Amino acid sequence: MKYALVFHTTHQTMLAEEALSLNGFFFDTLPLPKDIKAGCTLALSVKEEDVAGIVGLFRNENIVIEGLYAVTEHGWRKEAAEGTAAVPFYLDCNATTPVAPEVVNAMLPFLEDEFGNASSIHSYGRMARSAIDQAREHVAALLGADPSEIVFTGCGSEANNLAVKGMAFARLGARGHVITSAVEHASVLNVCRYLETIGFDVTYLPVDSAGMVDPCAVEKAIRHDTFLISVQWANNEVGTVQPVAAIGEIARDRKILFHSDAVQAAGKAAVDALAVPVDMMTISAHKFNGPKGVGALYVKHPHRLVPLIHGGKHERGMRAGTENVPGIVGIGAAAMLAMERIGEYPERISGLRDLLWREVSAGVSGVALNGHPEERLPNTLNLSFPGIDGESLLINLDLEGIKASTGAACSSGSIAASHVLEAMRVPAERIKGSIRFSLGFGLTEEDVRLVAKTVVEVVRRMKK
Amino acid sequence: MPKHRVAVLMSGGVDSSVAALVLKRQGFDVFGITIKVWQEECEKVQRENCCGPRAVADARRVCEVLDIPFYLLNYSREFKEDVIDYFCAEYRRGRTPNPCIVCNQKLKFGRLLARARELGAAKIASGHYASIEERYDGGVSKFSLRKGKDAKKDQSYFLFELAQDQLCDILFPVGGMDKAAVRGLAAGAGLPVHDKPDSVEICFIPGDDYKAFLSAQGIAMPSGKIVDTSGKVVGRHNGIHLYTVGQRKGIGVAAKKPYYVVRIDPRENTVVVGGNDDLLVKEFVVEMPHWIACGGPQTSLCVDAKIRYNAPAVPAVVHPAGKAKVRVVFEEPQRAVTPGQAAVFYQGEFVLGGGWIA
Numbered sequence: 117m118k119y120a121l122v123f124h125t126t127h128q129t130m131l132a133e134e135a136l137s138l139n140g141f142f143f144d145t146l147p148l149p150k151d152i153k154a155g156c157t158l159a160l161s162v163k164e165e166d167v168a169g170i171v172g173l174f175r176n177e178n179i180v181i182e183g184l185y186a187v188t189e190h191g192w193r194k195e196a197a198e199g200t201a202a203v204p205f206y207l208d209c210n211a212t213t214p215v216a217p218e219v220v221n222a223m224l225p226f227l228e229d230e231f232g233n234a235s236s237i238h239s240y241g242r243m244a245r246s247a248i249d250q251a252r253e254h255v256a257a258l259l260g261a262d263p264s265e266i267v268f269t270g271c272g273s274e275a276n277n278l279a280v281k282g283m284a285f286a287r288l289g290a291r292g293h294v295i296t297s298a299v300e301h302a303s304v305l306n307v308c309r310y311l312e313t314i315g316f317d318v319t320y321l322p323v324d325s326a327g328m329v330d331p332c333a334v335e336k337a338i339r340h341d342t343f344l345i346s347v348q349w350a351n352n353e354v355g356t357v358q359p360v361a362a363i364g365e366i367a368r369d370r371k372i373l374f375h376s377d378a379v380q381a382a383g384k385a386a387v388d389a390l391a392v393p394v395d396m397m398t399i400s401a402h403k404f405n406g407p408k409g410v411g412a413l414y415v416k417h418p419h420r421l422v423p424l425i426h427g428g429k430h431e432r433g434m435r436a437g438t439e440n441v442p443g444i445v446g447i448g449a450a451a452m453l454a455m456e457r458i459g460e461y462p463e464r465i466s467g468l469r470d471l472l473w474r475e476v477s478a479g480v481s482g483v484a485l486n487g488h489p490e491e492r493l494p495n496t497l498n499l500s501f502p503g504i505d506g507e508s509l510l511i512n513l514d515l516e517g518i519k520a521s522t523g524a525a526c527s528s529g530s531i532a533a534s535h536v537l538e539a540m541r542v543p544a545e546r547i548k549g550s551i552r553f554s555l556g557f558g559l560t561e562e563d564v565r566l567v568a569k570t571v572v573e574v575v576r577r578m579k580k
Numbered sequence: 581m582p583k584h585r586v587a588v589l590m591s592g593g594v595d596s597s598v599a600a601l602v603l604k605r606q607g608f609d610v611f612g613i614t615i616k617v618w619q620e621e622c623e624k625v626q627r628e629n630c631c632g633p634r635a636v637a638d639a640r641r642v643c644e645v646l647d648i649p650f651y652l653l654n655y656s657r658e659f660k661e662d663v664i665d666y667f668c669a670e671y672r673r674g675r676t677p678n679p680c681i682v683c684n685q686k687l688k689f690g691r692l693l694a695r696a697r698e699l700g701a702a703k704i705a706s707g708h709y710a711s712i713e714e715r716y717d718g719g720v721s722k723f724s725l726r727k728g729k730d731a732k733k734d735q736s737y738f739l740f741e742l743a744q745d746q747l748c749d750i751l752f753p754v755g756g757m758d759k760a761a762v763r764g765l766a767a768g769a770g771l772p773v774h775d776k777p778d779s780v781e782i783c784f785i786p787g788d789d790y791k792a793f794l795s796a797q798g799i800a801m802p803s804g805k806i807v808d809t810s811g812k813v814v815g816r817h818n819g820i821h822l823y824t825v826g827q828r829k830g831i832g833v834a835a836k837k838p839y840y841v842v843r844i845d846p847r848e849n850t851v852v853v854g855g856n857d858d859l860l861v862k863e864f865v866v867e868m869p870h871w872i873a874c875g876g877p878q879t880s881l882c883v884d885a886k887i888r889y890n891a892p893a894v895p896a897v898v899h900p901a902g903k904a905k906v907r908v909v910f911e912e913p914q915r916a917v918t919p920g921q922a923a924v925f926y927q928g929e930f931v932l933g934g935g936w937i938a
Contacts, residue, residue, distance in 0.1 A: 125647060127647050128647065176607070177607075178604075178607055178609065505698065507653070508695065508698045508699055511649075511651055511699055512698075512699055512700055514649060515585070515609075515611060515649060515699065515700065574700075577700065578698055
């Protein structure tokens with residue numbers, strides 16, 4: 117049988133080729149099958165009897181093998197490469213997810229031949245328009261909405277801005293009051309802080325130690341001039357799922373608009389405007405195996421919104437600018453895929469997550485779970501390790517090939533204390549030692565066991 | 581766990597980049613660390629500085645080319661506590677600080693060495709021009725510090741406070757090379773920083789204007805008298821923090837012969853000026869002496885003493901002078917022995933130790 121070696125970068129592949137030639141190993145290059153993701157699209161095929169020797173050679177030469185596959189007639193089967201350097205395990209799906217091959221395939225024609233502007237009359241334009249329409253239907257289906265209620269945006273942050281600012285700008289004369297929570301994403305929190313600077317009032321609701329907003333507190337915060345309640349569907353850092361149905365009912369009864377940032381929930385839990393009384397809802401493609409650079413706002417009454425970007429009549433005047441056709445096709449394909457998988461997602465992913473929790477908590481004493489024990493996204497595990505620096509743990513894990521996060525990914529690359537954990541009144545020491553694992557498709561039980569084993573080893577070493 | 585992991589302190593300059601390159605070629609499991617030292621609000625001001633955002637981008641790019649992990653760590657609070665606060669306090673006391681020595685000792689080979697160990701690194705490396713030599717002395721490993729091979733670039737002066745438990749875990753991969761060879765290696769490996777100019781300033785002082793920096797830090801000192809060596813008042817100063825021993829320019833006193841700052845007296849709040857000859861000093865006291873591989877002198881020790889980075893090491897004898905002090909006597913008087921600077925003692929290529937000029 118033949119084996120294929122896959123590398124993280126083209127540079128590593130080239131180093132590997134050089135080392136193999138210099139040491140007289142026979143090898144050939146193979147294109148990577150579509151279902152296998154790696155940094156380099158070429159793999160090196162080698163003889164079975166040479167594998168052990170090559171693994172040893174690469175270890176000495178410091179060449180990192182990303183994956184070892186047995187090449188069979190049914191496709192490539194992943195093998196555990198004994199003694200190879202780290203395989204990159206990705207447990208940072210709340211930051212972003214890999215783009216699904218189905219999504220890439222759906223997008224490709226619109227990056228190549230189908231370059232039309234959806235506003236054009238001719239056949240190219242019609243093709244683009246029809247692709248956008250279809251994507252809008254898929255996204256609407258995911259959200260239990262009508263296609264006319266979907267506005268495509270450039271990202272989740274833009275959709276959140278459009279929802280909150282858009283409704284506020286519609287009442288610039290009267291101003292008024294907004295209710296939100298202390299654990300929102302920055303693209304809601306900082307919009308609210310901005311609204312305060314131009315004369316609006318905002319109530320930032322506290323959360324309990326599990327990160328949850330109390331619907332009674334929402335009710336109590338309502339004033340005569342409250343026009344908007346914005347509470348996220350689920351939290352990005354700890355995964356706590358908010359009581360959106362209860363909050364939505366309160367909002368509906370009091371005739372107040374309810375917006376929910378569902379960026380973290382879409383694809384991981386049912387986000388259904390038919391089941392939950394919600395007036396606006398934000399999603400972002402790259403959080404559910406779609407591309408970056410495209411998000412969507414579900415909005416029940418688009419005519420009440422003031423757009424952020426004025427211009428042409430794109431998105432029915434709600435978001436001017438020539439449509440990002442490949443991106444919109446991508447979010448549509450990702451929405452379709454998410455709907456197909458939503459049945460199996462919770463059980464499968466929470467099974468892996470709970471396995472990780474069991475193995476890690478068995479191996480390290482005193483590790484604490486941040487977030488709600490039950491009402492939590494199936495993929496999110498935020499842990500605090502006593503006496504450990506979370507950032508150092510994160511780097512240690514990266515050096516072992518395991519990708520996790522210390523809460524929200526920060527654009528500057530350095531880390532500030534989490535506003536979410538602070539709002540949950542997690543003690544400073546525990547915040548410092550916190551790390552977030554957010555799982556997704558593509559991980560196996562074996563992977564998770566290996567991750568747990570590595571986490572335990574690294575934490576024990578750090579404690580010495 | 582990995583045995584040969586090395587953390588390289590990357591400044592974005594050519595020296596630390598080549599340090600990483602060399603270690604990687606030697607087969608170490610290398611990763612790069614750059615520390616963010618600037619406070620958020622100075623982000624724009626310091627763009628072109630050695631430790632500014634530009635430097636971070638360069639370090640990141642080099643690590644990308646070398647295909648090694650890169651981490652930016654925020655040490656702005658620690659940098660302020662360890663380095664900037666010390667820097668300001670010394671000027672307030674009428675002394676001339678040396679922040680690079682303090683940064684090396686407390687931050688780079690203090691906090692960051694501990695951090696590197698926490699990250700599983702067996703060693704920490706930097707692009708300093710100095711060498712560490714391990715010798716077995718009665719079955720015990722002893723480390724000594726040597727000058728860098730390139731005499732013009734030697735940075736051992738800035739490293740005299742290193743102790744045995746630091747030296748054992750430090751690598752200076754470019755210490756045995758000269759600058760031209762370092763640049764050649766960088767160019768050969770396609771490192772984008774191979775022709776980046778050397779940094780010569782204090783990294784956190786924009787435009788080398790320390791007076792503007794101090795005033796931006798909110799430091800103002802009362803004005804006072806400028807007196808000559810006989811005690812005669814010859815002018816006024818705007819705060820002793822604006823003067824350095826040996827300074828000639830900008831004293832603001834007109835005289836036939838050029839005046840130099842000879843001494844600063846914080847208790848009297850005076851700046852003492854005199855002629856060039858008044859700057860010559862035959863002996864002085866050094867505080868908090870540190871010895872790298874041997875104890876301090878019992879009676880006397882012949883050394884070559886270097887009293888500032890740009891001064892040559894000149895013959896002197898070091899005598900004990902009570903608790904945590906030594907007295908240094910030059911063979912020939914030297915000009916402008918400046919309180920706050922370090923006096924570093926050499927024997928040949930080796931750094932014996934040093935201390936802070938009282």
